[in-house]
Amino acid sequence: MKHLKELFNYRQMIVGLVKRDLRGRYKGSALGFLWTFINPLLQLVVFTMVFSVIMKAGYEQYYLFLFVALIPWIFFSASVQDGATCIIREKDMIKKIYFPREVMPIAAVSSGAVNMLLTFIVIFIVLIVSGRGINPQAVLYLPLVMIVEYILCIGIALIVSALTVYFRDLQYILGIVTMALQYLTPVMYGADMVPEKYMTLFNLNPMTPIITIYRDILYWKVVPDMSTLLYAFGLGVFFVVTGYILFNRLQRGFAENV
């Protein structure tokens, strides 16, 4: 409890790190911060070409179907990858000064979350311009699923950041795993296309319910299924508690091992 209170006292440090990261990220590039939007938009174009023009997935306005799931997915995969390296990247600070080490993974995930929120402005514009529209009643649930995803991402970032300090290969392994997971999560296709017998397996992936909920709210424009939301929340809490305990054990050796 005392430790959580201390972490709360360090909130300004988290805010500062997020600002520093967002400002510094595309510094020196001609398009600067616009890359935050260009990157997902290019992915969107490529996947739409493949899955709606060539493979004919059969969803109407496939680019919207994909867009509302792709952005939350990018937030997740960025959290895993930035999360993995956030401690070893800041080794100078870890070696030299004290602060609650959880600050680093939380800041890494938060800056991804800010990026996602900014991209959501684009999503809303596209939803309206394309004529698909928005169901205000469903959108009320959007903050909830965002919070659930944020909790999950922090949990995973806590785990991978601490493990990477002791086992450097993990960052590369995670790169492969997240790439594979992108295809094993209903991002480019719907959960309805998954054969019934594999559904249990798919639901063990914490991102499956989350992506499904995003799509329910924004593409199908319906109030998400409460049991799915609760299940996703439960998984998020499980990861964050596990992550917190593991991180606390491992962080004692950070300064000597980074």
Add this chain to the structure above:
Amino acid sequence: MRDNNNAIEITNMSKFYKVFYDKGHELKEVLLFWKRSRHEKKLVLDNISLDIKRGEAVGLVGKNGCGKSTTLKLLTKIIYPTSGTIEMNGRVSCLIELGAGFHPDMTGRENIYINASIFGLSKKEINRRIDEIIEFSELGEYIDTPVRTYSSGMYMRLAFSVAINVDADILLIDEILAVGDAYFQEKCFEKLRDIKAKGTTIVIVSHNLEQIEAFCDRTLWIKEGKIVMDGEPKEVHGKYLEYMSKGKDK
């Protein structure tokens, strides 16, 4: 806490460092050399117990590599003891790595916010102190220019001003007061005396015995990971210097 008047309590604390011959983090190495111990344990601090009272100013002296800086790092919780416990009462600030987290492209003012937040200050608390910090740094209008344009002296002045204005209950200092010119150094000393008078507990690691004598109530002499002497600074320094000069003769 054994005694509420204590700011720092160290109980039977030992610290081993693992000295690796060739350290591996990669999968291949981890798997191949799982059982092979390629490191040696080096004892840096050997079963130390120590109480420091609130408001006390304590100097740590000793040869290079005796464990002074390790003690300070343990107190800041950058590293943790292998066995034994350390308890600290109150907010800790350290003048060890000045200017941590400074971003060269941001202005002095922005960096104050970042740097102070690393000490665990909230935005409100920083707002309350910002004028004092800027005034102490004597950077004047330069405060709104990027830090990369600063001279090293200006940089250190800014960093020191932040660290010293944190209002800590316990202040840890490693070989400082080499900040800026003689005038600024005197000003820092003045400020440290103020802080001490307010009842802040201070622990200083230094090779400058005069500074410790001018400032501390107590000196601890650490030798090979043990406290060999604990007492009034002049007395301890006498013995310490005697020992050091004997070392030279051999």
